[in-house]
Amino acid sequence: MKKKIYFAGAIRGGREGAALYRRIIDRIKETDTVLTEHVGNPALSRFEQGRDKDSEIYAQDIAWLRESDLLIAECSVPSLGVGYELAFAERLGTPCYLFYRRDRVQLSAMLNGDP
Amino acid sequence: MKKKIYFAGAIRGGREGAALYRRIIDRIKETDTVLTEHVGNPALSRFEQGRDKDSEIYAQDIAWLRESDLLIAECSVPSLGVGYELAFAERLGTPCYLFYRRDRVQLSAMLNGDP
Numbered sequence: 001m002k003k004k005i006y007f008a009g010a011i012r013g014g015r016e017g018a019a020l021y022r023r024i025i026d027r028i029k030e031t032d033t034v035l036t037e038h039v040g041n042p043a044l045s046r047f048e049q050g051r052d053k054d055s056e057i058y059a060q061d062i063a064w065l066r067e068s069d070l071l072i073a074e075c076s077v078p079s080l081g082v083g084y085e086l087a088f089a090e091r092l093g094t095p096c097y098l099f100y101r102r103d104r105v106q107l108s109a110m111l112n113g114d115p
Numbered sequence: 116m117k118k119k120i121y122f123a124g125a126i127r128g129g130r131e132g133a134a135l136y137r138r139i140i141d142r143i144k145e146t147d148t149v150l151t152e153h154v155g156n157p158a159l160s161r162f163e164q165g166r167d168k169d170s171e172i173y174a175q176d177i178a179w180l181r182e183s184d185l186l187i188a189e190c191s192v193p194s195l196g197v198g199y200e201l202a203f204a205e206r207l208g209t210p211c212y213l214f215y216r217r218d219r220v221q222l223s224a225m226l227n228g229d230p
Contacts, residue, residue: 010193011223011224012193012220012221012222012223012224013193013223014193046221047221048221048222048224048227049224051227051228053228054224054227054228055228055230056228057224057225057228058224058225058227058228058229058230059228061224061225075195077193078125078127078128078129078192078193078194078195079193079194079195079198079223080190080193080194080195080197080198080201080222080223080225080226081198081223081224081225081226082195082198083194083195083196083197083198083199083200083201083202084198084199084201084202084223084225084226085198085202085225086195086198086199086202087198087199087200087201087202087203087206088202091202091206105127106127106161106162106163107127107163107195108126108127108128108194108195108196108199109126109127109163109164109169109172109173109176109196110172110173110176110195110196110199110200111195111196111199112163112166112169112173113166113168113169113170113171113172113173113174114173115170115173
């Protein structure tokens with residue numbers, strides 16, 4: 001039975017990780033299902049879509065968070081959205097796996113210190 | 116009666132907003148109490164403090180989140196910690212006020228689209 005994975009990466013916070021996100025998503029898809037495959041799409045818009053469209057994005061992402069079996073986050077690029085998603089997943093009791101480039105960045109104390 | 120304010124700003128995500136955070140904190144302190152005054156301290160360390168110390172930071176920040184009457188976030192610099200804190204405050208039912216430089220940055224859909 002394939003697991004449903006919520007992959008979290010920075011979008012409006014910066015797209016310098018997009019190619020890495022794509023590689024991670026492709027690897028996960030070899031065995032499981034990625035609900036948020038668009039996060040690895042290099043053509044994904046970084047721009048605000050207006051409140052109505054952003055409300056749709058929010059509602060879809062929350063639905064995927066509720067549906068997912070686990071969350072995998074690439075945290076090398078700081079992101080308000082990823083931080084929000086991690087706290088939301090924690091509230092749901094969803095297992096979270098965080099990755100980041102330890103040689104380049106400092107992980108938030110709110111994540112590194114979270115029991 | 117002074118309100119207790121949780122001010123949220125980027126720390127490990129980047130300190131380019133620190134001077135602005137300080138000005139906002141000073142203004143809030145004219146009328147109310149800021150629990151997280153250190154966020155505006157330019158000498159604050161950006162570096163991981165190890166799991167034990169980061170666990171203490173996490174526990175202190177969660178205690179302040181639970182104690183605060185409202186949260187004010189400066190969201191111009193993307194931050195995993197600020198995103199986490201916003202979701203946590205929302206879960207507690209704490210009113211949140213978000214500010215950011217609309218001429219320079221795009222706010223996360225998870226914040227802009229959140230009802």
